[in-house]
């Protein structure tokens with residue numbers, strides 16, 4: 001999988017969409033699909049699809065198209081979904097609780113192990129059997145338990161502090177919902193979900209007239 005290092009971010013960003021559409025095709029018992037048909041379903045051009053998938057090896061066959069389950073499994077592997085991940089949510093407010101209540105991540109092998117918060121009123125409460133623990137216990141917890149992904153759902157002024165504790169204790173993936181650009185070393189991967197940025201993109205598009 002060395003090749004992956006040279007794959008552009010644009011291609012990586014398209015992979016989850018391939019994964020989603022291919023799993024729908026599998027559910028509908030579709031065995032094979034041409035790049036043209038896939039293009040009509042997924043909305044990328046056929047040549048874009050061929051180019052994207054060629055980055056990872058020789059998937060399609062001339063005149064046959066793609067074997068859906070084979071392609072799905074390859075994309076799963078490329079997305080790192082052949083292994084499982086342990087996650088923690090920091091900040092059990094509106095967003096943290098919504099994410100904790102979402103059950104689909106588990107189906108992908110992303111398991112929420114524990115939640116942390118600073119508010120004494122929340123500590124001890126369980127969301128779907130997952131306990132909200134005191135943030136003061138975060139370092140100790142991470143020393144005793146492996147966590148792959150830390151999900152930051154605290155106010156922006158506390159996000160970097162929380163991020164630093166996660167990184168210091170070996171967490172290599174940060175999924176950040178706070179509207180702040182976190183500082184992290186290169187070996188730590190940060191994926192931001194800046195909801196306001198996304199919404200403002202929409203307001204801009206709505207006003208992109210003539």
Ligand code: NAI
Pocket residue numbers: 090091092093094095096116117118119122135152153154155156158162177178179195196
């Ligand atoms: P919230 O105020 O409902 O929840 C934040 C939680 O973090 C609270 O339970 C609080 O006790 C906890 N907390 C604060 N400092 C902490 C610390 N140092 N350690 C552990 N826990 C701590 O906030 P909400 O709405 O869930 O938002 C979370 C983040 O997402 C914020 O950064 C916010 O700006 C961002 N966001 C939220 C949106 C929304 O629709 N709720 C929209 C866009 C961004």
